[in-house]
Amino acid sequence: MIRVVIAEDQQMLRGALSALLKFEADIEVLAEVSDGKKAWEVIQSKRPDVCLLDIEMPFINGLELAEKIRNAKYPCKVIIVTTFARPGYLQKAMDAKVDGYLLKDEPIDYLIESIRKVIKGEQVISMDLAATLFMKEDNPLSERETEVLRLAKDGLTTSQISNVLFLTKGTVRNYLSSAIQKLESESRQQAVNIASDKGWI
Structure with missing residues (x-):
């Protein structure tokens, strides 16, 4: 019997x-x-054989959860099930050594077969996503720029970001400006949108 946990918001x-x-x-x-x-x-508590994880969930997202499972050395297989075909997300999933990465519009039979395949040690990726593995685009943002953009995405002001990261407002503005330039965008919001679409934040 294959014991499964489903995490989907x-x-x-x-x-x-x-x-x-x-x-x-x-x-x-x-x-x-x-x-x-x-x-x-x-x-x-239950140590399942397979975890089906959505990416965008409250508190801990699916990719962070996959990393926690791997770091804890739990033997359960991880299948990401998502609506997002973003190369950045797929690359993060591969880095987290997930066993499957499926789009939600796949037929249910494909998902069921994928569960059986990962239990046998195979890796499964939706056919529509296979090509994106060869189009990997490196993230130009530094760790701090990524952090600042992620907080901006959550709606925090420059002042609030500076409080959260214990930085001066000027430093936060510099990181935002640098991120905007690197992403060739015209505003903070546009930079957030670009980084989100590529799965970098």
């Missing part, structure tokens, strides 16, 4: 996935949760 999709997987004689759904924090608690 969209209730309808989470329920549908769970219901469909329960029809499979060799798959047991241990838990279905709506955020990364609950997922991490369930993974630690």
Whole structure:
């Protein structure tokens, strides 16, 4: 029996996935949760064989969760299930050594077959995404620029960012200006949008 945990913040999709997987004689759904924090608690307590993780979840996103699972050396297989075909996300997933990276518009049969494949040690990537692996675009942002843009994405002002990172407002403005130049954008918001689209923040 393949024991599965589903972590997906969209209730309808989470329920549908769970219901469909329960029809499979060799798959047991241990838990279905709506955020990364609950997922991490369930993974630690129930030690599933496979985790199906959405990327954009509250508290801990799917990629961060994949890294936590790997760092804890849990043997469970990780399949990212997402709507995002962004090269940056895919590269982060590969860096986190995930076992599968599937788009949500794949047929359910493909997902079920992928669960069985990763248990056997295979890696599964949606066909539509395979080409993006060869189009890797290096992130030009420094760690600090990425941090500042991520906080800007969350809606924080320059003053709030400076408080969070213990930097002067001038330093924060310099990091923002540098990020805007590197991304060849015209504003803070445009820089945030570009970095988000590429999966860098």
